[in-house]
Structures are given as C-alpha cells and as structure tokens.
Amino acid sequence: MTEGRLTIDLVRRVMGWRPGDGRWITGPNRCWQPLSSFRPTERVQDALQLLEHVQADYTIASRGGAVVAEVIVAGRSARARGTVLPLALCQALAKALGVETEDAA
Numbered sequence: 078m079t080e081g082r083l084t085i086d087l088v089r090r091v092m093g094w095r096p097g098d099g100r101w102i103t104g105p106n107r108c109w110q111p112l113s114s115f116r117p118t119e120r121v122q123d124a125l126q127l128l129e130h131v132q133a134d135y136t137i138a139s140r141g142g143a144v145v146a147e148v149i150v151a152g153r154s155a156r157a158r159g160t161v162l163p164l165a166l167c168q169a170l171a172k173a174l175g176v177e178t179e180d181a182a
C-alpha cells in the first residue's frame with residue numbers, strides 16, 4: 078500500500094473526511110482544507126491527531142536505528158517498525174483498525 082493510499086484510508090476511516098479536488102472535504106457543510114495541510118504519514122503532529130481522534134494508546138521505542146510504534150485501539154494491538162516515525166504510527170494504527178498495510182521500509 079502506498080503512503081498516499083494509507084493516508085486516504087486512515088483519514089476517511091478515522092476523521093470521516095474524504096478527498097476532493099486537491100483538498101479534504103471535512104464536513105457536511107462542504108468545509109475543506111488543502112490535502113497538503115494534513116499529512117499523517119509525514120508529520121508527527123498529524124499522525125498524533127489521528128491517534129487522539131480514536132482515543133488510542135500508543136508507545137514509541139527506538140531500536141537499532143529504527144522506530145517501533147505500538148498502537149492499541151478498542152482492545153486491538155498492532156505494531157509497525159520503520160525509519161519514519163509518523164509512517165510507523167500510521168501503519169500500526171491501520172493494522173489495529175484492520176486496514177491492510179505493509180511494514181515501513
């Protein structure tokens with residue numbers, strides 16, 4: 078799964094937003110923000126916003142030059158390992174939510 082597809086799947090599932098013409102449609106009143114303004118696989122603060130929105134518990138560890146993220150949502154636990162923290166957080170969240178993904182490179 079590409080980072081772009083992972084972002085779209087998570088943002089739809091967690092935030093209820095949908096992608097539009099270069100933007101996220103964020104509400105029923107056609108509220109929107111640019112796609113580039115919310116990038117959870119690239120920006121830690123955006124990944125943490127997803128985790129907060131689903132009230133997830135999470136841990137982050139550094140091992141052998143890689144980061145390991147563990148996420149627990151509604152009793153489901155998942156881990157992801159990679160070199161990019163926000164991507165690892167999103168991959169672990171996706172796994173915990175049952176969204177299929179690949180481990181971070």
